[in-house]
Amino acid sequence: MTVGIVIVSHSPKVAEGTADMVRQMVGTMVPLGWCGGDGQGGLGSDVGAILRAIEAAWSEDGVAVLVDLGGAAMQAEMAIELLDEGRRARVQICEAPLVEGAVIGATEASGGADLAAVRAVAASAMGAATPPAWPASAADATPPAPDSPEPIRRGQAELVNAVGLHARPAVRFTQTAKRFQSRIEVALAATGPWADAKSPVQVMRLRAGQGRVLHLQVEGADAGAALDALLQLVRQGFEDSPGLESSRGVENSRGIENSRGVENSRG
């Protein structure tokens, strides 16, 4: 199970639109709830609706709540306090911009991150558009132990798809990595710095475009299989991984990825 995401806006349109963006990014694998409006047809927020959204997004691993303005934050706090004692501690508000926080938080949740990690990543969403800011947990800080019983497997592959390791390919990459027990790290150079291949946000922050070469180092009992699967995924341009989206979603994503790709190439 993954951490659930709740989106609370004063506007139902903003809430729904943000939920659409989250769905397009991570499909249905992250439990998602949203609400907006005052329940009377106007702008505002509504404790009862927030409680229903939390119920819709409920996960035993916890729920991260994104809010837009002050009143919504206060209403969300109130809603959390009205939950059963057993659930209360597992629902937390993120100090993050609504849209960016929801999308990037859900992306991280889709990689199996816990609630604290999802909140931390959502809170860092403001910086997501700036050049790589390495999270404190960046893998380069902890090189594999020299007496490790398992050999480290290394490999490299060129990004052939048009958008490189953009958001959705990054999600697929981390989802594939998560299937393996091994510790998997990825970098743009053989010398690092290394990012955790199971963290969508760390992978996205590599900002690796088409033509860049990904270096992988894998350590663990299933290292060989993990390395093969990831290299194959990259070389095939992320084409044949299990679909996350409807055909409409694919269509839309292409447009979005193209425009983002242009943006990246300028930078």
Add this chain to the structure above:
Amino acid sequence: MSGTGSWALIKAAAGSLIAHADELTELDRAIGDGDHGINMKRGAEAVLAKADSLAGLPLAELLRQSGMTLVMTVGGASGPLYGTLLLELGKALQGQSDPPDRATLAAAFGAAVAAVKARGRSDSGQKTLLDVLVPLQQALAGAQPVTSLGPLTLAAAAATTPMLATRGRASFLGERSIGHMDPGARSSALILVALLEALPPAAASPPLTP
């Protein structure tokens, strides 16, 4: 204080909000988004609509259920703030003498005001309802005769007029918030004065220290 005694308190407070809805809306139009009167009236009417199920309840439970109704119907920041006030007051009065004596009431009100401060991450001096709640809490805990509490409460609301709002919706206006009474301060004064006037003798009469 079961049954009609407690319900009379709630009915008085709700009635006062409904009667002053236009005035609250006018105040909110000046420094807010102009819906405070409508929102509080909606909450008050929702509470009154539950008369059949609420009227027989002991005070603590009645306050909790009324608070929950406000949370679910008022919206904005006012719903959680007033809801917290009543929910916490009810929680603090649970298991206490009913009707509560003044010391019990003062302690319970103190706990409820602390909860409102925490909910709003605010304190007195920021041109909010806390500029009414805090002076009343201090007076209630002190030796002031109960007859002086109503005027004190109304004066505290009026005293928000020259203040600069630094919290809440009006703070967006900065200096332009000066010269208008805070709508939340006014609505809380209306509620509290109605409650004070309807208080039964046990809670009202003997000041702790004469």
